[in-house]
Amino acid sequence: MSTAQTENDWRVLTKSWIESELQTSKTKLPNNLRMEIQIGQLDTRLSLSPCQKVEPFMPAGTVLWGRSRIGLRCASQDARWQVFMPITVKAYGPALTLVSNLPAGTLLTSDHIQEAEVDWAANASPIVLASQEWLGKSLSRNVSLGEALRESMLKAPPTFAAGTKVKLLLKAPGFELASEGQSLSPGKLGEQVRVRLDNGRIVTGKVVDERTVWVSF
Template structure:
């Protein structure tokens, strides 16, 4: 009788332990996705905040899309974002590093797309190669800067007075390489020389040995036969320092 009672009590405790173990397993299983989701959200928020901070000086409207991999579901208690390599301007597809001190793996990498929306100048007419761009040739257009990989010219002051290097269609975004500074000096042309020093300036003349745009180097032969190097600063004018 006593043995039978002991068996019943023992069986009851065994079942209680099984039920308790099952409860712990179920509880752990329920908590794991929640913890993983919390880490994933923390990493996403860290990346978005970091990229917004990096683009804060831009006048453009910023939109960020973050792509997370399974690495984001692993524990990361204190995520810290950084730009791999030398960094640089941020637009378009961007790689962002995340450090998770004390967690494994400690360093992880994720992809994000940074869209910069704003206005930029475009031509109101077709511009032929060799034409000089005037202020009246431009109007503002809104779009996504990031698709031009940093080559888009957004300041009209960098366009007015420039010469087209190719045919540019109406409404076409103007990018680096499409325009160049006008030629101020032609090779073989007689030019005015300005020799500038500490507290003095001497004016002379000479013959240019090469063509140059504003700010470019010009070699000039003086009437005495001496060759000097200067900088094109105006039409037919070379400054020597």
């Protein structure tokens, strides 16, 4: 590639452009995040014509979070080309991390966590901070010492256990009927569960509270 010096200018331009974009979106992010931008290099096999005016742009579906890419296009009359520059956006800030390796299914308590600074953008799953979002929930997978608490690693405990007697609300166009049955699996709020009616019939419905399942026909 014969435009090494020009590429360095583009990298400076790209970083400045990203910083401006991040400032614009600051309202969507916590104020205490410390942003760090790393600009990669273009493919060395490229051979681009000299360009007097290069403009960065955001490719469709791109987010300025973690590993990504920014488009560069020549906007002058002397050349017409478009390339993509690899970038990494890091966002350092306080988070809750695990104090030890823990297996899937562990019910989280305050003894399992501590506060530390992490890169929020290292994973697409949102960071979890508020105690009501994690306290009493269990881990959906094995986790390692130092991992930050994120939504994807948490699951809510069952609303009721398998074998629980539950109330069924049977709804169909024109009528509504209440009945009872026995859950065949643990029920979780908002999720589907199978229930056996007293006559032996098995139906599937949505858990709406700690003892009620809504079945639509």
